[in-house]
Amino acid sequence: MPTVRRAVFIALLTCIGVARLSAGSFHILPIRVAFTDQKPTATLQITNQDDSPVAVQVHALKWQARGAEDVYSDADEILVNPPIARIAGHATQLIRVALRHPTRVTAERAWRLIIEELPPPPKAGEVHMVLKISIPIFQIARGSVFSPRLTWEAAHMPDGSLKVTASNSGNAHIQFKAISLLADGTGAPIKSTAAVAYILPGGTHEWVFHDEALKNASHIMLDAQTDFGDLGKLHEEIALQRR
Numbered sequence: 001m002p003t004v005r006r007a008v009f010i011a012l013l014t015c016i017g018v019a020r021l022s023a024g025s026f027h028i029l030p031i032r033v034a035f036t037d038q039k040p041t042a043t044l045q046i047t048n049q050d051d052s053p054v055a056v057q058v059h060a061l062k063w064q065a066r067g068a069e070d071v072y073s074d075a076d077e078i079l080v081n082p083p084i085a086r087i088a089g090h091a092t093q094l095i096r097v098a099l100r101h102p103t104r105v106t107a108e109r110a111w112r113l114i115i116e117e118l119p120p121p122p123k124a125g126e127v128h129m130v131l132k133i134s135i136p137i138f139q140i141a142r143g144s145v146f147s148p149r150l151t152w153e154a155a156h157m158p159d160g161s162l163k164v165t166a167s168n169s170g171n172a173h174i175q176f177k178a179i180s181l182l183a184d185g186t187g188a189p190i191k192s193t194a195a196v197a198y199i200l201p202g203g204t205h206e207w208v209f210h211d212e213a214l215k216n217a218s219h220i221m222l223d224a225q226t227d228f229g230d231l232g233k234l235h236e237e238i239a240l241q242r243r
Contacts, residue, residue, distance in 0.1 A: 004088075011122055012016065024048035028115065031135055033097060036142040036184040040102035043094040044135075046115065049089040055086045055118040060137065064166075075111055076100065084118070094220065097137070104141045107171040108203055111137040111235065112181025136198070138173065148228060150173035154220055155241040162209045164238070168199040175227040181209060183217035 029048040035042070048054050060078035064071045079098045087093045097113060105216040140146045149170030155163050164181075168174060176197045197205045214220070217240055224234040 007159050013212040025054070026115075026131065026133070028133065028135065033113065033135065035099055035102075035137065035139040037102055037104045038142050040099035041138075042097050042137075044085060044097065044113075045092050046095060048083075048089060049090045051089045053086055055084065055120075056093075056115055057084050057118055058113065058115050059083060060097070060111045060113050062167040063112045063136070063200065065200035068201075068204045068206060069200075070111065070200075077109075078111055078113070081111075099139065104144075105139055106141070106144070108146055108173060109139040110173060110200055113137055140172065146170075146172035147171050148201075150174065150199075150234075150236075152222070152236055152238045153241070155243050156215070157208075157243055160210070160215060162211070162214045162217075162220075162240070164207045164209070164220075165204055166199060167204040168201055171201055172228075173198055173200045176205070177205065177225040177227070177232075179222060179224040181214070182221040182223075183214055184219060 022183045025048060027045075027049060029047075030042075030119050033042045033044075039070045046056060058080050060075045060079070060080060061072040064073075079100050081098075082240040085093045085095070095115075103135050112186075114132065115135065116132040119130050134138040147170050148168050151169065153165045153167075155165075157163050162181075164179075166176075176195075176199070178195075179193055193207065193209075195207070197207075199205045219237060219239045222234075222238060223238045224236075226232045226234050228234075
């Protein structure tokens with residue numbers, strides 16, 4: 001029977017609220033990159049916490065929103081050096097990323113930096129599961145106003161659930177870290193979620209809630225923790241529809 005030598009699962013990780021990411025045997029710092037026209041470069045540190053050496057490949061994908069769908073495509077705007085690295089056990093590798101042609105932008109641009117482990121040569125009777133991590137990269141113009149602009153909709157669905165939709169018509173992303181719902185002005189949150197969601201410019205996101213206390217509500221109060229603004233707090237009152 002094959003044995004799993006190092007059980008590191010393939011995953012696309014979205015990171016919030018931490019200064020550093022641990023996944024499998026890697027530490028990566030930072031966990032988000034922000035470019036401006038005056039600072040079009042950044043340096044990442046990848047630390048191999050395993051005893052054995054590991055090889056990684058790094059590349060960027062363009063990240064765009066098509067309604068509620070995230071769309072990824074090949075990107076040549078981001079330079080990565082080195083694109084492939086072999087990291088000794090308990091060693092740290094620096095990865096430099098940069099805009100190929102720094103230009104001033106009027107709307108935020110986004111990419112995903114993909115860091116994936118390259119599998120070692122196969123060995124008989126052994127299974128090696130590899131790691132794949134995604135880090136967001138954003139570009140804004142320094143001194144310009146970049147802001148998300150959200151519109152909200154909430155509707156009772158035929159199956160009894162409540163669907164809440166946010167659409168972003170602004171020129172910058174917003175990241176939701178947690179949201180809570182209050183029905184008809186009641187005092188305590190009756191439903192909350194820590195589900196992470198990015199909404200890019202032109203994008204939408206849907207949350208579906210199942211709770212008896214929401215079935216007869218005519219409006220809800222929504223509180224959210226985000227990455228936008230000084231405190232990152234958002235408070236909205238939303239009228240409910242029926243579908």
